[in-house]
Amino acid sequence: MKKAPTIRDVAASAGVSVSVVSRVLNPDSGPVAPAKRQDVLRVIDELGYRPRAAARELSAGHALTIGLVVTDLSNPFFARLADRIVWEARSHGIQVVLMTTQEDPHLEADSLDTLLDRSVSGVIATPTGGNIEKWARLQDLGVNVVFVDRTIDELANVDVVSIENFDSAKRSTQHLIGLGHTRIALVTGPLSTSTGRARINGYRAAHEEASLAVDPLLIRDVPFRGDSGGDAVGSLLSMPQPPTGLIVANTAQVQSSVRRLVQVGIRIPDELSVIVFDDNPWTELMSPPLSVIRQPLDMLAVHSLELVLGRMQGKLSADPRLIEVKADFLARNSCAPLAQTAIH
Amino acid sequence: MKKAPTIRDVAASAGVSVSVVSRVLNPDSGPVAPAKRQDVLRVIDELGYRPRAAARELSAGHALTIGLVVTDLSNPFFARLADRIVWEARSHGIQVVLMTTQEDPHLEADSLDTLLDRSVSGVIATPTGGNIEKWARLQDLGVNVVFVDRTIDELANVDVVSIENFDSAKRSTQHLIGLGHTRIALVTGPLSTSTGRARINGYRAAHEEASLAVDPLLIRDVPFRGDSGGDAVGSLLSMPQPPTGLIVANTAQVQSSVRRLVQVGIRIPDELSVIVFDDNPWTELMSPPLSVIRQPLDMLAVHSLELVLGRMQGKLSADPRLIEVKADFLARNSCAPLAQTAIH
DNA sequence: ACCCGGAGTGGAACCGGTTCCACTTTTGTA
DNA sequence: TACAAAAGTGGAACCGGTTCCACTCCGGGT
Numbered sequence: 001m002k003k004a005p006t007i008r009d010v011a012a013s014a015g016v017s018v019s020v021v022s023r024v025l026n027p028d029s030g031p032v033a034p035a036k037r038q039d040v041l042r043v044i045d046e047l048g049y050r051p052r053a054a055a056r057e058l059s060a061g062h063a064l065t066i067g068l069v070v071t072d073l074s075n076p077f078f079a080r081l082a083d084r085i086v087w088e089a090r091s092h093g094i095q096v097v098l099m100t101t102q103e104d105p106h107l108e109a110d111s112l113d114t115l116l117d118r119s120v121s122g123v124i125a126t127p128t129g130g131n132i133e134k135w136a137r138l139q140d141l142g143v144n145v146v147f148v149d150r151t152i153d154e155l156a157n158v159d160v161v162s163i164e165n166f167d168s169a170k171r172s173t174q175h176l177i178g179l180g181h182t183r184i185a186l187v188t189g190p191l192s193t194s195t196g197r198a199r200i201n202g203y204r205a206a207h208e209e210a211s212l213a214v215d216p217l218l219i220r221d222v223p224f225r226g227d228s229g230g231d232a233v234g235s236l237l238s239m240p241q242p243p244t245g246l247i248v249a250n251t252a253q254v255q256s257s258v259r260r261l262v263q264v265g266i267r268i269p270d271e272l273s274v275i276v277f278d279d280n281p282w283t284e285l286m287s288p289p290l291s292v293i294r295q296p297l298d299m300l301a302v303h304s305l306e307l308v309l310g311r312m313q314g315k316l317s318a319d320p321r322l323i324e325v326k327a328d329f330l331a332r333n334s335c336a337p338l339a340q341t342a343i344h
Numbered sequence: 345m346k347k348a349p350t351i352r353d354v355a356a357s358a359g360v361s362v363s364v365v366s367r368v369l370n371p372d373s374g375p376v377a378p379a380k381r382q383d384v385l386r387v388i389d390e391l392g393y394r395p396r397a398a399a400r401e402l403s404a405g406h407a408l409t410i411g412l413v414v415t416d417l418s419n420p421f422f423a424r425l426a427d428r429i430v431w432e433a434r435s436h437g438i439q440v441v442l443m444t445t446q447e448d449p450h451l452e453a454d455s456l457d458t459l460l461d462r463s464v465s466g467v468i469a470t471p472t473g474g475n476i477e478k479w480a481r482l483q484d485l486g487v488n489v490v491f492v493d494r495t496i497d498e499l500a501n502v503d504v505v506s507i508e509n510f511d512s513a514k515r516s517t518q519h520l521i522g523l524g525h526t527r528i529a530l531v532t533g534p535l536s537t538s539t540g541r542a543r544i545n546g547y548r549a550a551h552e553e554a555s556l557a558v559d560p561l562l563i564r565d566v567p568f569r570g571d572s573g574g575d576a577v578g579s580l581l582s583m584p585q586p587p588t589g590l591i592v593a594n595t596a597q598v599q600s601s602v603r604r605l606v607q608v609g610i611r612i613p614d615e616l617s618v619i620v621f622d623d624n625p626w627t628e629l630m631s632p633p634l635s636v637i638r639q640p641l642d643m644l645a646v647h648s649l650e651l652v653l654g655r656m657q658g659k660l661s662a663d664p665r666l667i668e669v670k671a672d673f674l675a676r677n678s679c680a681p682l683a684q685t686a687i688h
Numbered sequence: 689a690c691c692c693g694g695a696g697t698g699g700a701a702c703c704g705g706t707t708c709c710a711c712t713t714t715t716g717t718a
Numbered sequence: 719t720a721c722a723a724a725a726g727t728g729g730a731a732c733c734g735g736t737t738c739c740a741c742t743c744c745g746g747g748t
Contacts, residue, residue: 001486004460006704017728022706029707031725048481053461054407055705057398058733068442072427079423083416086444090451095458098412098442100430107434114439116348117397137392142345255625262629281599282626285606350734361698366736373737375695399735402703689748696743707732714725 005047014043025051057119062142065095066308067115069108069125071224072100076280077251077295078126081148084301085124092309103225105130112138122308127152129192144311148304151194157320159311161303163327165195168293169202169249171329172275175291176245177210180338181273185218185236185243187229187257189250196221199249199277218243222253229253230260237264237272244338248276251295258290269336279330288333299325349391358387369395401463406486409439410652411459413452413469415568416444420624421595421639422470425492428645429468436653447569449474456482466652471496473536488655492648495538501664503655505647507671509539512637513546513593515673516619519635520589521554524682525617529562529580529587531573531601533594540565543593543621562587566597573597574604581608581616588682592620595639602634613680623674632677643669 007025011018016036023030024040032040043049057063068085070078086096097118099111105128112134115123122144127135132154139145139157151160169186176184186203189196200219207214220236222228229250236243248257254276266272268288276283279294303323310316351369355362360380367374368384376384387393401407412429414422430440441462443455449472456478459467466488471479476498483489483501495504513530520528530547533540544563551558564580566572573594580587592601598620610616612632620627623638647667654660 002484004485007706008704018705019707019728020726023727026706031727033726036726050457050461052402052463052704054398054401054463055703055733058396058402058704058735059706061733063398065441073417073423073430074427076420076423079417079420079427082442083418083423083444086417086442087446090443090454095462096442097409098426098430098440099434100427102431110434113394117394118439119396119398140346141348255629258629259625262631280626281603282624282629285599285602285626285630287606287631351736352734355698362735363698363737364696367697370736375697377696380696396734399703399733402705402734403736405703692745692747694744697741699738699740701738702736703734705733708730710727710729712725712727714723716721716723718720718722 004052005049007049007051010040010043010047010049013047014040016040061119062121063119064093065097065118065120066122066124067097067099067111067118067120069099069101069111069115069123069127071103071126071128071252073098075252077278077297080297081301084297085305088301088305092305094309101128103128103223109134116141116143121312122146124148124304124308126150129190144308146304146307148300149195153194159304159307159321159323161300161307161323161325162195163295163300164324165198166202166205168277168327168329169199169247170206171202172247172249172277172293173203173206174210175329175331176247176273176275176335177206177212179245179273179335181243181245182212182338183215183218183241183243184245184247185220187220187222187232187236187246187248187250187253189221189252190223191221196250203247203249222250224250224252227256229256233257233260234264237266243272245273245335246275248274248278249293251278254278254280258286268334273335275329275335284332286334290334291332292330294328294330296325296327348396349393351393351395354384354387354391354393357391358383360384405463406465407463408437409441409462409464410466410468411441411443411455411462411464413443413445413455413459413467413471415447415470415472415596417442419596421622421641424641425645428641429649432645432649436649438653445472447472447567453478460485460487465656466490468492468648468652470494473534488652490648490651492644493539497538503648503651503665503667505644505651505667505669506539507639507644508668509542510546510549512621512671512673513543513591514550515546516591516593516621516637517547517550518554519673519675520591520617520619520679521550521556523589523617523679525589526556526682527559527562527585527587528589528591529564531564531566531576531580531590531592531594531597533565533596534567535565540594547591547593566594568594568596571600573599573601577601577604578608581610587616589617589679590619592618592622593637595622598622598624602630612678617679619673619679628676630678634678635676636674638672638674640669640671 007021011021023032073079089096101108108128109131124146126149146159148161188199220232222232248254275291277293283290283292351365355365367376417423433440445452452472453475468490470493490503492505532543564576566576592598619635621637627634627636
């Protein structure tokens, strides 16, 4: 087990001072004679020298690292988001430290502390909703925070990247209303989340515009974790007047909800028209393929990274940004006109 | 934007030397009078002091961080594996830096260099198969390497955690043979990977034991990336004598393969019995639900982390470990006796 | 009364980079 | 030719921890 060479080894071997080597390593940090630059580069190559990140960070005061804080990677939405972010970050020479919260504010708090220890220069996160002071403190210490997918209203100065939640929910609802449905169920996220509220509002707006009353019993705000989606679906289907349309707007509960539908054996779309918020590849493999709201992950990833990087380089004005990207509605065969439903 | 307090701030504020603070921070590194310990702890709390990881790492020479190198997180197998590993690691106070390779040895080489810069004490990886010298160098520099899922035969001294590939493939094949199938297709990974070879061998062994000849045209080794699984399936189905059974043993190509089956509209299991290597939740949602080889992700994650940690603490003997965990075969409704097939 | 050993403490070197600054050499221009 | 400005260089401080070591106490054994 060898020891890795240091900058002083390189300097000695090239017959120059460490300052020169450092300047070769960081162009624009000072002049170096072309001949010596060549020497140094040759020695670096021969020795296989690589500067140690810890030393660099210590002296710089911050790391070329960002933290990515998501609920968990078993949710394909976050997995693919993480994949894109890691990919984008790499192309900017930035590493990603991954932390998961399991929707637990305590674990989230831990993660933030750890990221602080690491002096990350930025954090991209899907916040649980708690830890308001902690987030504020993070920003206070100069960490650039970007929330993706969700936001926390109490935090005014955070950049946010999300999809057009209100609009997506509204369009989905309108689509079902357009097919003649009047009893449309909505399974969405907790009311404590911005996402959950926006989607309910969109759902309501669609009803209002169509002069339809909203049955509050058809709206189910359920947690992100556990099997709550399936339970909600079960409960909805056993109502005296069960819904003829269903929108699952809680991405984390789509799988659970659909599993229940399959278990119960309800015929889609004959007995129930279904739309889910998720562009998981498998939605297309089901029979019938599910109509979905496709969340443009690339855009979410690109924009959030752009914001973090922009802040890191001080390129952005002080005021917080809110970027909402459009989500596509993809009609497949899981929705049918109510008339058809009535036949059965 | 405030500046975070340092150990010297704490020392000054508590009226002690930095040595004392450091000893409070690292119990067992030296004695501290109980009274002073209390003082220091109080000040730390008041100031919200947290030691900076970079400084610690610089002086320690290595980081309490491991690198996780996988192909990409859009493959649910890796996503869930990463999730488990991050989760396990956290409970040991260890952070995970995530890198993806897209199966590209160049990107993999980049990742390894980066991890080296970060002085990670361990790496858990699904190697692409290239970069043999680089992996060796990494070990030479004292980084503990554990391969998970796959291995590289040329590297003798690496710990490996994988499922029983030979056995899993053999059992799947036997299951179809037991149902009367004689023309069983196998879509597996590249022959350059240990996984690919082991699975083919298992498939062959099952045939031999049943005194069945193997039609080499039914074995398709395809890359992990792209749409190669779908293409292989398409090609298999258009053979003069198409297979009546199909095993997709290339986890990365399961989705692509199944998508093709759905597109073609072949009836499962009437026209084709299907088994896939993957315990993706959606396999259960299809109609019919797919029979699968369930890879015990938790075990893979736990064991690989255990190995890395064990090495880090020097608890393990020098010789490399090979841990093979059992994968369960889950029969669902995508397999039927050949007789039934003959009716159609 | 004397000495020894261990608890407790602080000073200072060290880890491996970056950066400021003083200094020498070259270059350009009047 | 003279002199200011720019290019090039190396020494040393610094980032914020850890750790070695020397030193001061104190109590216990002879």
